[in-house]
Every structure is written in C-alpha cells, then in structure tokens.
Amino acid sequence: MTHNIITTRRRLIKGGLAAAAVIATPAVLRAQGRRDLSMLTWAGHADPDVIGAFEQTHNVRIRAKEYVGGDQMLAQMAQSPAGTYDVILSDAEYVVQLQQAGFIEPLTPEDYPFDDFFPEFQNFRGHWFDGQPYAVFLRFGFLGLSHNRTAMSEAQARSYRTMWDPQHVGRIGHFDWHLPNLGALSLLNGNASPFDLDEAHWTELTETMMSLRPQVRGFYDYGGMLSALRSGEVSAIPGIGDWITGVLARDGADVTTTIPEEGGLQWTESLSIGAQSKNQDLARQFIQYMLSPQGQVKTATLKAYPAMIPTRAGWARLNDELPGEAQRQNMVLNGPNALDEIRAGRIRLRELPLQQSLETWNDAWTRYKNA
Numbered sequence: 001m002t003h004n005i006i007t008t009r010r011r012l013i014k015g016g017l018a019a020a021a022v023i024a025t026p027a028v029l030r031a032q033g034r035r036d037l038s039m040l041t042w043a044g045h046a047d048p049d050v051i052g053a054f055e056q057t058h059n060v061r062i063r064a065k066e067y068v069g070g071d072q073m074l075a076q077m078a079q080s081p082a083g084t085y086d087v088i089l090s091d092a093e094y095v096v097q098l099q100q101a102g103f104i105e106p107l108t109p110e111d112y113p114f115d116d117f118f119p120e121f122q123n124f125r126g127h128w129f130d131g132q133p134y135a136v137f138l139r140f141g142f143l144g145l146s147h148n149r150t151a152m153s154e155a156q157a158r159s160y161r162t163m164w165d166p167q168h169v170g171r172i173g174h175f176d177w178h179l180p181n182l183g184a185l186s187l188l189n190g191n192a193s194p195f196d197l198d199e200a201h202w203t204e205l206t207e208t209m210m211s212l213r214p215q216v217r218g219f220y221d222y223g224g225m226l227s228a229l230r231s232g233e234v235s236a237i238p239g240i241g242d243w244i245t246g247v248l249a250r251d252g253a254d255v256t257t258t259i260p261e262e263g264g265l266q267w268t269e270s271l272s273i274g275a276q277s278k279n280q281d282l283a284r285q286f287i288q289y290m291l292s293p294q295g296q297v298k299t300a301t302l303k304a305y306p307a308m309i310p311t312r313a314g315w316a317r318l319n320d321e322l323p324g325e326a327q328r329q330n331m332v333l334n335g336p337n338a339l340d341e342i343r344a345g346r347i348r349l350r351e352l353p354l355q356q357s358l359e360t361w362n363d364a365w366t367r368y369k370n371a
Helices: 002-032 048-057 070-078 094-102 158-162 178-188 199-215 224-231 242-250 280-291 293-301 311-323 325-328 338-343 358-370
Strands: 035-041 060-066 087-091 136-148 172-175 216-220 236-241 255-258 264-273 347-349
Touching: 002 358, 035 070, 035 280, 048 158, 048 280, 048 293, 060 242, 070 087, 070 094, 087 094, 087 280, 087 358, 094 224, 094 264, 136 158, 136 242, 136 293, 158 178, 158 199, 158 236, 158 311, 172 178, 178 199, 178 236, 178 264, 178 358, 199 338, 199 358, 224 236, 236 264, 242 255, 255 311, 264 280, 264 311, 280 293, 293 311, 311 325
Parallel strands: 035 060, 035 087, 172 216, 172 236, 264 347
Antiparallel strands: 087 264, 136 236, 136 255, 136 264
C-alpha cells in the first residue's frame, strides 16, 4: 500500500515537472534568443517606460551606458573599441566631431521619416555630410533663464540683466557646463551668433561673465539644480530650461523658464549608429521606433527631463493623448506654439565655439569658477 502511494506520488511529481518544462519552454527559448543592444546616452533614455515596448517587440535587451556632458561622451567613445556602442544619443553640436572621428555610421535617408519632420528640423545643420545623414534629430528644448517665481517674476526674467540686481547677490546658480552659460551671456552681449566670436567679442564675453561672479551662489549638477531651484536657494539659473523646470513643475514646484528679450538657445539631441556596430539592423529599428508617434510621445514625456519633439505625427499623438502636457510644453496644434519662437528668430542653436577651441572656453569657465 505504502509502496503504491509513493510510486504514484513520484509519477505525479515527474509529470508535473515535465508539464512545467513544456509550459516554460517558449519563455526560456525567447530568453535564450534575446539580443543585446548597447547604447551610450544621457540619463533616463533607457527607462523601461521608454524602451519597454521596443524590447518586448524585438526580443532585445538594451544595455545603456550613461554619461553627463558632450565632452565626457566623446572621451568615452575615444577610449572604447569600435563596435562597443550600437546606438549613440548625443547633443547635436557634437555630431560633427563624432563623424570626423569615424565614430558613427552613415545612415540611409529612406529609412527614417524625414518628411514628417517640421521644416526647421529637416536637413538639420551638422547632421548631413555630402548629402547623407549621420544622425537623426530626436528631441529639443529651449534654454533661457530658469527661475523660482517667488524670487524672480516672469517680468523680471525678461532680461538676463536681472541677474546683476542687488536683490540676487549670492542667489544666482549655474549648471556646471560652459557652453549653455557662455551662450546665454553672449546673447546678453548682443551677439547674433553667440558661439562665433572674434577675439574682441570673446574678451568682452569673459568680462561679462566675470562681472556676474559676485552674484553666484554655486555650480550645480543635475540633482543640485533641482534642489536649489525647488527650495529657492537660488533665484535663477541661466542657460537651462524646461528640461529642469518641467521636472520640478510636475511635482508642484513654483518654477518656470522664461526666454529673455535677448533670446534663447536650442539644445538638440540626436541618435546615431555606432561605427562597426554588429547590430546595425536593430539599431536602425530602434531609431525608427523612437521616431514613431509612440516613441516620440515617450521621449517628450521622459521622466528624467522632458523635451519637445520634431515630428508632426508625434505632436498629433501628444495632443490627442496628453493635451495638458502638449499645452505645457507649447506644442499645441492650433494657435501659437514653440515653433513660432524659432521662426521669429528668438532662438539660436547651441553650438561648439567656432573661433576658439573647446579648451579655451573650458579654461575660461574654470577660471570663473575659481575666482
């Protein structure tokens, strides 16, 4: 009797394990067939909410290496063997250097929905070489004067000169990166091309920068800016935008970004395929996904930092699904919107310096910080 019970129990266990193995086989096989796609990127772009649908559809796992700042991105590329990164998300002004160094592959224009881009973003400067793109425009935003409304009103923020007001002594902050800060101050100086300065205008810019130093409380990274603006530790930070204040506004902070009368800058992020990538088919499909209406809405509402998007279909889907966010980011379909700022000539592209080296600008920034 006991022997029969034990035998029967063993058969049931074996049968159960066999059935479980059969049931689990598709998932196991799927996991075994999963491919990896490596990406070099700013923080937040590999969040599951953004890439989850792509990973599921294509049975791929995206492995992201995050960086802070274009100089760090270039250094990472330079020290990595060719083929290390399949996809590179970079600030648009660094695409030229990536292309000249042979770090990125040429792209086939027909693979991407350039016809769906607003005219301002087709044939984007610095992305095309000899009629062929090496990067695809993904997202953008405006940089002006970001401020805590309790310390600086929108009316006061209509000029960068407000930062020199005595009430803001020790209350001005900086994002610790020379390009956006010097670009904003160059606009204040009246330079129509804020990054194309002869020696006289460059000297004038460094003098303007040094004159602001007594007003400065500190130099901050991403998290530090969020904290300083939210708490009111600083009144304002020049050269940043909704990519910071939008995150704070979602949490109820009384902050905003104003584009001063002297103008603002446009930051742009783009996607490229890494040189000698062994997964160029997947990389292409990933870029196509990010430019689809679904991908565009995902990147526009990125939790790490929101952005505007370049495609008509993306705007349409955002207005349909999240009309409040479309309104907040000034991407409405009917009425004035962010494109009007560009078309009115109030926005200049953030670029690398044209007449000085990056080292020259960085050295000036280091002297300013240590003053």
